[in-house]
Amino acid sequence: MSRAAVPGLPSRHPIGEQLPALYADDDFAQRFTAGLDTVLAPVFLTLDTLPAYLDPRVAPADFLTWLGSWVGATDDPHWPEEQRREAVTRAMELHRWRGTVRGLTEALRLALGVRAEVTGAGAAIWSATPDTDLPPESGAGPVVRVWPAEGAADGPDPARVREIVRVMCPVHTDCRVEILSGPPTDEGR
Numbered sequence: 536m537s538r539a540a541v542p543g544l545p546s547r548h549p550i551g552e553q554l555p556a557l558y559a560d561d562d563f564a565q566r567f568t569a570g571l572d573t574v575l576a577p578v579f580l581t582l583d584t585l586p587a588y589l590d591p592r593v594a595p596a597d598f599l600t601w602l603g604s605w606v607g608a609t610d611d612p613h614w615p616e617e618q619r620r621e622a623v624t625r626a627m628e629l630h631r632w633r634g635t636v637r638g639l640t641e642a643l644r645l646a647l648g649v650r651a652e653v654t655g656a657g658a659a660i661w662s663a664t665p666d667t668d669l670p671p672e673s674g675a676g677p678v679v680r681v682w683p684a685e686g687a688a689d690g691p692d693p694a695r696v697r698e699i700v701r702v703m704c705p706v707h708t709d710c711r712v713e714i715l716s717g718p719p720t721d722e723g724r
Contacts, residue, residue, distance in 0.1 A: 546572035547579055591623035599623055606630075609646060621645060634705040639679065642703045647691045648684035653677050653710075676709040683716065690714050 550568035551558075558564040587593050591602055599619050603610040608626035610619055622645055629645070632638030636653040643651040655677050660670050679700050683690040697712055704710040 544573075544576045544580065546576040547583070550575075591620050594620075609642075611646075618645075633703055639700065639703040642699050643679075643681060643696065646699055647681075647695060648687070649691050649696075650682045650684075652680045654680070676711060677704070678711045678713060679704075680713045680715055690716055 549572050551565045551572070554564060554568065581588070588595070588598060589602070591599060594602055596616055596619075599616075600610050600612070602608075603619075603623040603626065606623065606626040607630065608623040610622060614622070625641075625645065629638055629642055632641065639653055640651045643649050655675060679696075681691060681696050691714065693712075693714055696714060700710050700712050
């Protein structure tokens with residue numbers, strides 16, 4: 536990513552116009568400063584539009600990957616540009632929801648365009664009696680059911696689904712993944 540000189544880009548602050556009157560009619564001084572204007576015009580333009588560079592909704596497309604690295608966004612160069620922009624825009628929100636049902640389903644929807652459902656997300660048990668034995672482990676962790684995106688000819692890549700589930704599930708849980716075919720039915724909701 537580099538911002539280079541843009542041919543024909545006018546400077547909003549031409550140096551030649553800011554020189555003392557003595558140099559206003561000096562052809563060499565005007566040509567020399569015009570060359571500097573050509574080099575500095577993209578710098579001034581970038582500084583004038585800096586807020587747009589930091590907004591993933593309008594930043595230049597080649598700037599998205601670098602901007603996404605600031606917020607830990609998942610960025611796949613094979614994704615359409617609008618999906619990449621949404622991933623960067625929503626990265627902080629997804630970090631807040633990491634380890635929750637909402638975060639997992641949103642991450643799968645955003646990255647793969649699939650519908651997901653999490654069941655058996657766990658429970659908590661407490662006792663008012665001190666030194667009570669811990670309850671037995673249930674052995675069955677949460678189940679993540681994933682349906683293909685609407686209109687998709689085939690299902691999502693199982694390795695990508697499992698990787699997203701691994702990253703977004705809490706560390707202490709063992710999430711099982713079921714990749715289903717066809718649209719979700721009312722019983723599956």
